[in-house]
Amino acid sequence: MRGIQLTQYVKAPHELQVTELADPKPAPDEYLIEVHAAATNFFDILQIQGKYQHQPPFPWISGAEFAGVVLATPANSKNPKFPVGSRVFGATQGAYATKAVAKEASMLPVPKGWSYKEAAGLFVTAPTSYGALVVRAGIKAGDYVLIHAAAGGVGLAAVQVAKAFGATVIATAGTQRKLEVAKSFGADHVVDYRDQKWPEIVKKLTPKGRGVDIVYDPVGMVDKSTKCTAWNGRILIVGFAAGTIEKVAMNKVLLKNISLVGIHWGQYAVHEKETVVTVWQGIMKLIAEGKFRGTEFTDKEFVGLEAVPDALKALGSRETWGKVVVSVPQQGQSKL
Numbered sequence: 001m002r003g004i005q006l007t008q009y010v011k012a013p014h015e016l017q018v019t020e021l022a023d024p025k026p027a028p029d030e031y032l033i034e035v036h037a038a039a040t041n042f043f044d045i046l047q048i049q050g051k052y053q054h055q056p057p058f059p060w061i062s063g064a065e066f067a068g069v070v071l072a073t074p075a076n077s078k079n080p081k082f083p084v085g086s087r088v089f090g091a092t093q094g095a096y097a098t099k100a101v102a103k104e105a106s107m108l109p110v111p112k113g114w115s116y117k118e119a120a121g122l123f124v125t126a127p128t129s130y131g132a133l134v135v136r137a138g139i140k141a142g143d144y145v146l147i148h149a150a151a152g153g154v155g156l157a158a159v160q161v162a163k164a165f166g167a168t169v170i171a172t173a174g175t176q177r178k179l180e181v182a183k184s185f186g187a188d189h190v191v192d193y194r195d196q197k198w199p200e201i202v203k204k205l206t207p208k209g210r211g212v213d214i215v216y217d218p219v220g221m222v223d224k225s226t227k228c229t230a231w232n233g234r235i236l237i238v239g240f241a242a243g244t245i246e247k248v249a250m251n252k253v254l255l256k257n258i259s260l261v262g263i264h265w266g267q268y269a270v271h272e273k274e275t276v277v278t279v280w281q282g283i284m285k286l287i288a289e290g291k292f293r294g295t296e297f298t299d300k301e302f303v304g305l306e307a308v309p310d311a312l313k314a315l316g317s318r319e320t321w322g323k324v325v326v327s328v329p330q331q332g333q334s335k336l
Contacts (some may be wrong), residue, residue, distance in 0.1 A: 016062070025160050038120060044063060115294070136234075145170070219240070
């Protein structure tokens with residue numbers, strides 16, 4: 001097979017190389033997957049530089065999110081969930097390759113009518129946003145929801161989930177193109193957060209200027225967001241894409257009865273496995289109802305493993321929106 005293997009850390013994505021490698025050997029509880037698309041994540045960039053919390057021993061293949069076809073089922077399973085030929089998506093170490101191995105718990109069936117490219121970017125973003133808004137914040141019809149970095153992967157997922165539950169969505173982004181994208185995915189109002197007065201603008205968009213009921217924050221804008229949060233509002237702390245872990249003036253949290261709510265989706269599989277099942281059931285229901293679509297970046301195509309460095313560079317420069325996905329064409333196979 002071909003893949004992007006690391007034998008030492010690199011300073012930047014452009015140093016990554018595609019090489020010929022031996023096919024991976026699945027453990028008794030692993031599937032062998034033919035990869036047709038692989039999604040990029042910020043943690044992929046950190047991992048190749050040796051800065052991520054999960055660093056496999058050398059040599060290892062980079063990439064995590066994938067979509068593809070089952071080539072072989074686990075040796076220890078008499079009744080595998082995904083027979084040979086099944087279209088699946090999920091996450092595993094080593095997605096930037098033509099073949100990968102993955103455990104059943106980290107795989108799901110590609111939704112009916114979805115391409116591999118669409119499905120490849122679903123595994124991380126959709127449950128993070130659904131888990132945050134539905135499980136942690138208890139979103140309901142009539143809520144006003146402020147979604148920061150709304151044109152990002154988790155942001156566009158959050159916009160769609162919030163709209164599906166009957167909320168009014170106020171989306172922030174930092175470029176005109178990203179504001180347009182957020183609007184195209186269902187945002188009712190868009191606000192440029194480069195405007196220093198964005199909290200005032202957001203507040204004026206709510207009934208009687210009361211503020212928003214829920215703030216979805218994957219950036220690190222909690223402190224400023226307290227200025228436009230309503231009484232009894234919930235602020236979801238999803239991540240710190242801005243690069244710093246901010247400090248919050250707690251008097252504002254107290255005075256407005258605000259709840260600060262964390263969401264660490266990756267740990268649900270450890271502490272609350274039953275919630276993982278219900279969240280994915282909810283997501284698949286929204287997809288079946290036509291209320292949730294793929295969020296893959298379409299302004300530029302990234303085709304072939306050789307395009308992974310450019311895709312990661314584009315992601316890291318924040319020039320893109322949604323999920324940046326790389327097609328991994330297989331010989332004689334469709335690029336979908």
